[in-house]
Structures are given as structure tokens and as C-alpha cells.
Amino acid sequence: MKNFEYLEPTTVAEACSLLQQHAGEAKVFAGGTHLTILMKQGLYEPKALVNVKNIRELKGVRYDSTEGLIIGALTTHRELETSALVQEKFPVLCAAEREVANIRVRNMGTVGGNLASGEPLTDLSQIFIALDGKARIVGPNGQRTIPVEELFVDFYTTSLADDEILTQIMLPPLSPRSGVEYVRFSSSSVVDKPSVGVAVRLTLDNSSETIHVARVVLGCVGATPVRARKAEALLMAKKLTAELAEQAGSTASQECTPTSDLRGSEQYKRAIVRTLVKRATGKAYERALGF
Numbered sequence: 001m002k003n004f005e006y007l008e009p010t011t012v013a014e015a016c017s018l019l020q021q022h023a024g025e026a027k028v029f030a031g032g033t034h035l036t037i038l039m040k041q042g043l044y045e046p047k048a049l050v051n052v053k054n055i056r057e058l059k060g061v062r063y064d065s066t067e068g069l070i071i072g073a074l075t076t077h078r079e080l081e082t083s084a085l086v087q088e089k090f091p092v093l094c095a096a097e098r099e100v101a102n103i104r105v106r107n108m109g110t111v112g113g114n115l116a117s118g119e120p121l122t123d124l125s126q127i128f129i130a131l132d133g134k135a136r137i138v139g140p141n142g143q144r145t146i147p148v149e150e151l152f153v154d155f156y157t158t159s160l161a162d163d164e165i166l167t168q169i170m171l172p173p174l175s176p177r178s179g180v181e182y183v184r185f186s187s188s189s190v191v192d193k194p195s196v197g198v199a200v201r202l203t204l205d206n207s208s209e210t211i212h213v214a215r216v217v218l219g220c221v222g223a224t225p226v227r228a229r230k231a232e233a234l235l236m237a238k239k240l241t242a243e244l245a246e247q248a249g250s251t252a253s254q255e256c257t258p259t260s261d262l263r264g265s266e267q268y269k270r271a272i273v274r275t276l277v278k279r280a281t282g283k284a285y286e287r288a289l290g291f
């Protein structure tokens with residue numbers, strides 16, 4: 001690994017200013033689980049690392065009745081997994097976190113690093129997008145808030161500028177009569193990154209069993225997470241039946257661009273998407289009905 005300068009700001013403003021001073025040659029360093037691997041492989045050779053772990057404003061999880069669940073970028077996977085507040089508001093996140101990586105990575109890796117890496121084989125982005133999550137970003141010129149979906153541009157590429165910091169994720173309060181489910185498939189029997197991950201959120205009409213809002217989000221089957229908008233449209237204004245869930249799965253399997261690799265062929269991954277969407281849609285519907 002090449003030598004680098006190691007910087008430890010204590011505020012977001014200071015961190016942005018350091019990133020700006022190094023004009024594209026510095027990297028934010030949070031848990032280091034992703035960055036360290038790339039640096040050891042020589043794929044990243046930053047001249048400076050800006051360690052953000054001492055910035056208090058990036059830490060913690062809290063709930064606000066307007067903004068919903070606010071997750072600081074430095075929240076680790078393990079903190080999310082074990083938080084009583086998260087379990088109460090969005091239990092789907094605790095359940096998903098139990099399957100992320102292994103305990104060592106969950107103890108060190110952060111939510112901010114998970115998203116900012118732009119790594120396609122991850123779990124959280126699908127769930128955040130299905131929940132209409134927003135990302136708060138701070139740079140030298142101030143703050144902006146974007147849908148989580150807009151963070152992702154390409155493989156390992158996000159819309160964050162070199163001198164910007166992802167500070168928080170906000171998940172708006174879940175409407176009554178909503179159900180959420182996340183299902184992931186990992187092709188290996190040992191701990192591994194997911195091969196496919198599907199998040200579904202359904203919200204029903206106030207007074208009927210008809211679907212009013214549908215979100216179907218596919219992960220690991222393209223450069224970025226994908227909203228399966230045709231499948232969502234198919235589910236809208238209908239009661240879920242086994243046949244409709246099957247159709248949604250089959251439609252979604254054609255809305256992604258999986259690549260053939262060690263985790264399976266393109267065809268195999270499309271078949272997994274079809275099954276997982278069908279399964280997640282059924283479970284989300286049951287939850288929305290209160291079962």
C-alpha cells in the first residue's frame with residue numbers, strides 16, 4: 001500500500017474542506033471494510049484519507065414524526081441490526097442486517113460506506129429505495145437531499161462529488177396498512193455477498209384490500225439497484241392473487257440486467273428474481289393486511 005496522509009476532522013464542515021483542499025486525491029474513510037481492500041489491491045491510491053469516525057453529527061439513529069427514521073452515516077450494520085428503535089419502526093432492516101456479511105464486517109462497516117461505495121452486491125439500498133428513503137449530503141457549498149435511488153450511477157460510481165459527505169439516510173414514517181419484505185439469495189453456502197436481493201413495499205387503500213402504492217426494487221442484478229416499474233404498475237389498484245404475484249415476478253425478471261459470473265448465469269439470476277419477487281410480494285401483502 002502506498003503512503004498517504006491521515007486526517008481526522010471532528011466536524012462535517014472540516015471534513016468537506018479537507019476533501020476540497022485535496023481536490024479528488026483524498027478519500028473518506030469510515031469503517032474501512034471496503035476501502036482497505038481496494039487500497040491493498042492497488043485499485044485506489046489516495047494521497048490522503050479523511051477519517052470521519054470522530055464526527056459526532058454522523059452518528060446515531062433517531063426517530064422524528066415528520067422525517068421518520070434518521071440513520072447517521074456512521075451507524076454500523078451491527079447497530080442497525082440490534083437497535084430497538086429500528087426493530088420497532090422498520091423490523092425489515094434488522095432482519096436484513098442479520099444476513100449481511102459476517103459479524104466482523106457488521107461491527108466495522110457503516111451504512112454510509114455501504115451506500116457510498118456504489119458496490120452493486122449489497123442489501124441496504126434496495127430496502128431504502130422501497131421505503132422512499134432520502135439521502136442527505138453535505139458539501140462545501142451546503143446541503144442537498146436526494147432520493148436514495150439517485151445516489152447510484154454505475155458500478156462503484158455514485159452521484160457524490162469528491163468533496164461531499166453522505167451524512168444521513170431518512171426513511172419517512174410508514175403509512176398505515178403497509179407491508180414490507182426483503183428477500184435475498186446467496187449462491188454460496190458460506191457467508192457471501194448476495195447474488196440477488198429483492199425489496200417489496202405495498203400500501204393498501206384505506207378501506208379495501210386493493211394495492212394503492214407498490215415498490216418493487218431489485219438489487220445485485222445490474223450496475224445499480226433497479227425499481228421494477230412495470231411490475232409495480234401491474235400490482236397497482238388490484239387485490240393480490242397468486243397469479244398476479246407470479247406475473248409481477250415474471251415482469252420484474254425482464255426489468256434488470258444481470259451479468260453472468262461466479263454467482264450464476266444471467267438466466268439463472270432472472271429466474272431467482274422471478275421467484276423472489278413473487279415471494280416478497282405475497283409476504284408484503286400479508287403484512288399490509290395485518291397477518
Ligand SMILES: Cc1cc2nc3c(=O)[nH]c(=O)nc-3n(C[C@H](O)[C@H](O)[C@H](O)COP(=O)(O)OP(=O)(O)OC[C@H]3O[C@@H](n4cnc5c(N)ncnc54)[C@H](O)[C@@H]3O)c2cc1C
Pocket residue numbers: 027028029030031032033034035036052073074099100101102105108109110111112113114115116117119121122123124160164165166167192193194
Ligand atoms: C467480506 C465482506 C462481505 C460483505 N457482505 C455484504 C453483504 O452481504 N451485504 C451488504 O450489503 N454488504 C456487504 N459487504 C459490504 C459492506 O457492507 C461494506 O463494505 C461496508 O458497509 C462499507 O462501510 P465502511 O464504513 O467500511 O466503508 P469504507 O470502506 O470506509 O468506505 C467505502 C467507500 O465509501 C466512501 N465513504 C464512506 N463513508 C462515506 C460517507 N459518509 N460519505 C461519503 N463517502 C463515504 C469511502 O470513501 C469509500 O469509497 C461486505 C463486505 C465484505 C468485506
